[in-house]
Amino acid sequence: MADARKLTEAEIKEALETLAGWELRDGKLGRDFEFADFVQAFGFMASCATYAEQVGHHPEWFNVYRKVRVALSTHDVGGISQRDVAMASKMNELAANFQG
Amino acid sequence: MADARKLTEAEIKEALETLAGWELRDGKLGRDFEFADFVQAFGFMASCATYAEQVGHHPEWFNVYRKVRVALSTHDVGGISQRDVAMASKMNELAANFQG
Numbered sequence: 001m002a003d004a005r006k007l008t009e010a011e012i013k014e015a016l017e018t019l020a021g022w023e024l025r026d027g028k029l030g031r032d033f034e035f036a037d038f039v040q041a042f043g044f045m046a047s048c049a050t051y052a053e054q055v056g057h058h059p060e061w062f063n064v065y066r067k068v069r070v071a072l073s074t075h076d077v078g079g080i081s082q083r084d085v086a087m088a089s090k091m092n093e094l095a096a097n098f099q100g
Numbered sequence: 101m102a103d104a105r106k107l108t109e110a111e112i113k114e115a116l117e118t119l120a121g122w123e124l125r126d127g128k129l130g131r132d133f134e135f136a137d138f139v140q141a142f143g144f145m146a147s148c149a150t151y152a153e154q155v156g157h158h159p160e161w162f163n164v165y166r167k168v169r170v171a172l173s174t175h176d177v178g179g180i181s182q183r184d185v186a187m188a189s190k191m192n193e194l195a196a197n198f199q200g
Contacts, residue, residue, distance in 0.1 A: 065158050
């Protein structure tokens with residue numbers, strides 16, 4: 001897959017500038033999302049799950065009540081790829097549907 | 101709520117005998133579920149989410165691809181209550197719908 005190449009530190013840094021709320025955590029793209037309640041949080045997760053399955057790239061995530069903590073990386077390249085950047089961007093877009 | 105009382109160690113031990121796959125982890129009821137793929141794993145989570153919202157008691161859970169790690173406790177009592185035992189039991193029942 002053309003976009004499944006391990007990004008360099010410089011590329012990751014550049015990508016993070018376009019990804020509001022995301023940061024580098026233990027070699028993965030990480031972000032904590034917070035919603036009004038569990039229904040909103042899980043609604044967000046469900047919409048992400050549909051997208052994840054569609055693109056064949058899945059998040060690592062933790063949920064408790066209205067909080068969702070996400071970590072993205074690409075197992076096949078042993079690091080962060082453009083697929084994670086695309087997923088992070090999509091998650092920000094989907095989260096907006098469940099916030100405010 | 102009548103069932104939101106912190107269970108004693110003896111009560112938890114007794115409850116665990118009826119809960120296949122569950123164990124005590126850091127003062128919470130814990131279990132790792134594994135499914136055939138992400139769609140099955142998330143289907144399980146979605147059915148649990150509906151139930152959780154219905155009963156007003158929510159799990160703490162982590163998902164990566166086909167694995168779901170769950171931790172149950174009752175914040176209001178600072179430990180494990182009958183509500184967690186009921187949730188663990190229900191999760192076993194719901195998981196069966198998404199496994200073999």
